[in-house]
Amino acid sequence: MNDKLYVGRPNIGSREAFLARVNDIYDRRWLSNDGPYVLEFEATMSRLLGVKHCVAMCNATVGLEIAIRALGLTGEVILPSFTFIATAHALQWQQITPVFCDIDPLTHNIDPSKVEALITPRTTAILGVHLWGRACNVEALQKIADRHGLKLLFDAAHAFACSDNGRMIGGFGDAEVFSFHATKFINTLEGGIVSTNNDDLALRLRQMKNFGFTGYDQVESIGTNGKMNEVSAAMGLTNLESLDEFIAINRAHYHRYRERLADLPGLTVMPYDETWKCNFQYIVVDLDSEIAGISRDELVRRLHEQGVIARRYFFPGCHRMEPYLTLNPEAGGNLPETEKLVQRLFCLPTGSGVSVADLERVCDLIRGLVK
Numbered sequence: 001m002n003d004k005l006y007v008g009r010p011n012i013g014s015r016e017a018f019l020a021r022v023n024d025i026y027d028r029r030w031l032s033n034d035g036p037y038v039l040e041f042e043a044t045m046s047r048l049l050g051v052k053h054c055v056a057m058c059n060a061t062v063g064l065e066i067a068i069r070a071l072g073l074t075g076e077v078i079l080p081s082f083t084f085i086a087t088a089h090a091l092q093w094q095q096i097t098p099v100f101c102d103i104d105p106l107t108h109n110i111d112p113s114k115v116e117a118l119i120t121p122r123t124t125a126i127l128g129v130h131l132w133g134r135a136c137n138v139e140a141l142q143k144i145a146d147r148h149g150l151k152l153l154f155d156a157a158h159a160f161a162c163s164d165n166g167r168m169i170g171g172f173g174d175a176e177v178f179s180f181h182a183t184k185f186i187n188t189l190e191g192g193i194v195s196t197n198n199d200d201l202a203l204r205l206r207q208m209k210n211f212g213f214t215g216y217d218q219v220e221s222i223g224t225n226g227k228m229n230e231v232s233a234a235m236g237l238t239n240l241e242s243l244d245e246f247i248a249i250n251r252a253h254y255h256r257y258r259e260r261l262a263d264l265p266g267l268t269v270m271p272y273d274e275t276w277k278c279n280f281q282y283i284v285v286d287l288d289s290e291i292a293g294i295s296r297d298e299l300v301r302r303l304h305e306q307g308v309i310a311r312r313y314f315f316p317g318c319h320r321m322e323p324y325l326t327l328n329p330e331a332g333g334n335l336p337e338t339e340k341l342v343q344r345l346f347c348l349p350t351g352s353g354v355s356v357a358d359l360e361r362v363c364d365l366i367r368g369l370v371k
């Protein structure tokens, strides 16, 4: 298994630093419930993102669910279909209808010009996704939200250490939700944070992730268990010590992929705007199969045969997965750009688990498959 190359292979920092922290956890016997490492992780995140509050969670899906609840969302919420299924599930799980909006084919993010037509009296929010770490058109979405009295939430699962122009992602809208899952650029094994500049919202998030407790034996509202544990925070703090190194590796891999695959007909490695801060976490390839002489799925299949586990993120789009397909089988009719893109894109392995030699092998394989 280990000789295979996976998209999503974790970046891991110093073993010694992590184990030293785990030793501390043993000594302290403080394992969860706002332990010292979780508090340090939250404070570090607030500083890095330039945001007032970062509330650590057990994962981003639960973080989204809690943020949605803490913001009082109901009815319908507008979001892209071109995202990981968790974005839609976090709404549907709470009986809120996800209303899928088409994307901008250049940015792959929700297209603000298509949002207003989807607003109904039941709409309570827009949920943007900063896909691949590239910021949504935050300004346009905020204007629409303000005009219609809607909340604005961002799924920033991919966007840690990324910026929109000069501002770090983390302080936009009412709140933003980051993932630190194993496959993410910085991981806490499993984990996430919700970031916000709103004091009241931060307090509600903190209470909701801890069963609604407001003090010993005192529960004032419904809550769940969304807490991050100490080992996760220890992993996060350790990995953050290698943040610059991980970005440098990702950036170098990205440039090498762009260089080696530049001349292939019908194939483009998606560009990042390097005037913005960027984690280069995903190497996203757009394939025009007619020009390339091979279909996307055949190319991915042939790579898998050679042990390169490329991924068709985010195929086939949430609207074609259940329960959304059954609830609205016609949704695809309003999502022409999404429908096109899900047939064309795939992701290649990168990160600190991929060596330069691995990367050259992946490029050689692709060069041999595309005419």
Ligand code: T4K
Residues within 6 Å of the ligand: 006, 007, 008, 009, 010, 059, 060, 061, 062, 083, 084, 086, 087, 129, 155, 157, 158, 179, 180, 181, 182, 183, 191, 192, 309, 313
């Ligand atoms: N919103 C967005 C936009 C997201 O992308 C995600 C998560 C979320 C919300 C929710 O965040 P969390 O609740 O997870 O914090 C994976 C991840 O499980 C998922 O977290 C991530 N997005 C998504 C993009 O990728 P799958 O279904 O592709 O997982 P899986 O098991 O196929 O793993 C992916 C690859 O990673 C495998 O090829 C092997 C490799 N891998 C994985 C793990 C866990 C490793 O090499 N080592 C590992 O420990 O969803």
